[in-house]
Amino acid sequence: MSREQRQALDDMLRAAPQASGPVPVEQMRQGFARFMSQFPVPAGVTRTPIELGGRGAVRVEPSADARPGIILYLHGGSFSLGSPETAMALTAHLVERTGVAAISVDYRLAPEHPFPAAINDCLSAYRDLLDHDVDPASIVFAGDSAGGGLAVTTTLAARDAGLPVPAGIVAFSPGLDHTRTGASMTSKEGIDPLFTRAGMEHTGTLYLDGQDPEQPLLAPAVHADLRGFPPMLLQVGTNELLLDDAVRLADLARAAETDVILDVVAGVPHVFPAFVGLIDEADEAIARAALFIGQRLRIR
Secondary structure, eight states: OOOOHHHHHHHHHHSSSSOTTTTHHHHHHHHHHHHHTTSSTTTTTTEEEEEETTEEEEEEOOOOOOOEEEEEEEEEEESSOTTTTTHHHHHHHHHHHHHHHEEEOOOOOOOOSSSTHHHHHHHHHHHHHHTTTGGGEEEEEEEEEEEHHHHHHHHHHHHHHTOOOOOOEEEEOOOOOOOOOOOOOHTTTTTTSSOOOHHHHHHHHHTTTTOOOOOOTTHHHHOOOOOOOEEEEEETTTTTTTTHHHHHHHHHHHHHOOOEEEETTTTHHHHGGOOTTTTTTHHHHHHHHHHHHHHTTOOO
């Protein structure tokens, strides 16, 4: 990434709406939707509203004939913002690069529906696929930010419920620790152009609704047992508060002898793969994610 690319992206993100109180959550949602709408969706993909697991969802299909498999996509937004539409550009780039259709789930949001509503919705969506005889070996979970965290916690919930786990997990800058004990929460304050610790604590409080964060489904980077997990690809930038969420989850994966690829990319911000066409590293990250998904789904 050139210095000019980096500075332009940094300036754009610092001008984005910040999720910090006492801004009403509906105002935050509107600002987030406006900001995310400026990222173009690749031409040619088709979007079809569907229902999955009792929730609305969007099926995203590539411009060419779809290859076998499903990407179950979980959007970001600090567990209180966003929808399949706010993550559509990133979802569609992943679909186009892999040739695999995605289903993006419109899970319930906090504070109206705090923990564990989002996990329950994502698990219900996965159950629905399994109940319709979709082979778990043909499903990859993917998500960004809070959605990356949900890709991990939904897998935890599925495994603990006795369900087969998906073929793999792709998590872009996942949020994996509501205890906020990662060193990068302090060391990257002011360096992260998008988030502040205060802002993350505000939205985290909306999701927690008074629950103790010291549990695997709220702090998997600290407390999760990853035995029996599928292979994971974690991608994170050095310029973000959530850097150590991904780093510590990778450590837990190695301790559990679970396959994990951790991509730590220097000088890039939160969910940097979303910025296709703006920074070179985004295109490279999507290509690596597509390769990982193809390998997990045995696409040749």
